[in-house]
Amino acid sequence: MAFTFSTLIQQIINGLSLGSVYALIAVGYSLVYSILLFSNFAHGGFLVVGGYACYFLLTQWGYGVAVSMTGALFASGLTAVITERLAYKPIRERTSITLYLLIASMGVNIIIENLFVVTVGGRIRALPQNTFPTGVFNLFGGVALSASDIISLVTAVIFLSLLQIFLNRTRWGLAIRAAACDIRTAGLMGVNVTFLISLVFFVAGVLAAVGGIFLSVRYSLYPQLGSITTKAFVAAVIGGLGSLPGAVVGSLILGLAEMLTAGFISSQMRDLVVYSLLVIMLLIRPAGFFGKTISEKI
């Protein structure tokens, strides 16, 4: 593949667009990590719930795009809250070993994925073409900027700004930030920790659903779609686990790296580059770009 300027621009656009979807997923994942300090592998499941909810609301029940999307966000948010209450809360109350939460989250992910396999089948579905505007703007030199690229970027910016406002300007946002520093102390200071954790999961679920809808528009919808969250985890780690700006930066870096590799080397090398980036980052700076290194008191 020859290096051309237009390919570069094209892949940067694609990379930012993909990165913005990663960011939505990674931020939710990082949010949960910042509070409970475990990698919530069920996050991919929330995303799939969002995708399917949107699909069925649109196609089977014939609701409009706005209603379907709102419904999808709620469905996914509720799934996250229910998961927290049924699976994580009993474990949290019993031990402080986060490994158990991590494994339970894998279990939840497998359950959600296979619930869809069993009930609606594993076949690949596509959201109806008219869900989003599909126009393509041809820029200079054959560079195409599709409407879905713009929408995903804009939506990501909107949702992430909303999250930022929520965290910085509201009482519950303050409580979440306090809990991210030290959840036990926050509890002692009168924060309703149970509600707070549910809230965090709800927000994470909503963000995952947004990502899920975009992914099912951009690619297609199938029960294993959630496995793409692995990449969002990678992004969150590169940015710094538990740090929200880190998750966004990491996602954009990852999106760009992936698309530039696809454009200039080969698309088979994409994933290899992603995982190499992860390992290199962990070796150089395990706390990521924005993470804090925690030192233990002896």
Next chain:
Amino acid sequence: MKRNIILIIIGLCLALWPLGGYQEGIVILMCINCVAAMGVSILTGFTGIFTLGHAAYMALGAYTTAIMTVRYGVHWLPAVIAGGLMAVIIAWLIGVPTLKLTGDYYAIASIGLGEAIRLILENWQSFTRGSRGFPGIDPYTTRVMAVTIFILLAILMFNMLDSRLGRELKASRDDSTAASLMGFNTPHTRMKALVISAFYCGIAGSMLGGYMSFIQPSMFDMMKSTELTAVVVFGGLGSMSGSILGSAAITLIMEYFRDISQYRMLIYGLLLVIIMVFRPEGLLGSHEVWDFMRFNFRKEADKNA
């Protein structure tokens, strides 16, 4: 000594009990899974290093053995050992830089490393035939061979744990700072655990290749790695016999649900969550089977010492 004799008797039963072809297959699969589970158990259960990429070591073992036997006509026994050693070498190369990482960070790095190894196998078409898979492997994994290897490795493993090495690993698991202040070179300790665990998984992979006659990179994906770790947690972190029993149980449960295969994974997921919620310490906790059987015996041994 008693333990070894019991293991050998179990081995003889497994190897010589008259079984049909189908049951024989299950026994072989059980042995393979148990060997892999022992490998992950010594790392996750006894050293406290949580891995989500150990399927890659199985893949390395499987491919090494397959390529040696098919391409170069090597006898399966040295090829299987070479499979284990290949996993050891790669584990060592990987471990030097990455074992500095602790907690979730190593787990995430292991996802990356595991996936990277799988992707390399997938993309190295000329050598591994890529994602189409590698067919035509001699079915060298017979029941007798699988059971023998399993029992042999189990005896070695239990011996290792019941020695200075076992205590060293557990010390580094329970409190690695305290361990280093008791004179253990803890990075070294972690490396020992990783290398041993890679050896076991490599051997398990080699055996799997010989059992299936066909291997494919997608057999060793993250799902498989997760399963390996989940089985160990199911059996009980810090219990080797628990890991073996857990692995055997899961293999049987999965076989039992073979007919309703679409529900298999669903049941598996439910099982994981239910165990974590109701019995997170796993089947046996951190006890071994004989802790329940001969508690008094042990006490007497201490008195006599």
Next chain:
Amino acid sequence: MLELSHVDMFFGGIAALHDMSFTIHKGELMGIIGPNGAGKTTIFNIISGVYMPTAGTIYFQGSDITPLKAYQINRLGIARTFQNLRLFTRSTVLENVMTSAQNRYINTYKEEFFTGNISRTNAPDPESWYSFIESCLHLGRWKKTEQVLRFKSMKLLERVGLADRANQIAGTLPYGMQRRLEIARALALSPKLLMLDEPAAGMNPEEVFELNDLITGIHKDFDLTTLVIEHHMDLIMKICPHIICLNFGAKIAEGSSEEIQNNPEVLAAYLGSDEEEVI
């Protein structure tokens, strides 16, 4: 035996220790006192190699141990306990002691003929060591060594009064016993220098009284040099002939217990920070 020479330790600009110098001679039982946050535990962390000091040098038996890693320092014969207990909680009491008993090292010191430098070799104590192959096969030295380790460890447990608990999981022991187990575990390394970090924390007066006897007893019987941190003043005053007092990371007084008790700066440090701790 151990000498700290102008040691500084900074954590991000905050001085945890400043210009700390003191010497412990062989066979001494020395106490370090000071209010919370005075830098007592930091001294232990620096000596045992958890942290590398920002500046200054630490000498042990005449050689510079400042750049060594924690496990290397330990192998030279420095053992410690921890303020917030750090047992191998999921192993049994006996295993805890055996774990460190297997880690004995024999140090031989040799003076270079020409340069006069002292070189040191570390070799595992053959009585408590066997190879990996022997571990796997349970052959050769395995059986004998394990018996020896078990025997020695049981003796230590008897000494600290935990012999009847040998098969209990360490994490399930009551607090005071865990403290004593930590001491047994440190002794199992047969150290030359034993450092006890707040051994009486969380103990009731009766237990403290027993601990007094234990510390002075092992100090004598095991031919140890002992360094004790405490903010229980009375424990230190009773058992330690040589005491230094810290405040804000600096040494404010050094001397015998009477000298310390009558030192106005010490009184000020304690009264100024926390009245309750003056007893």
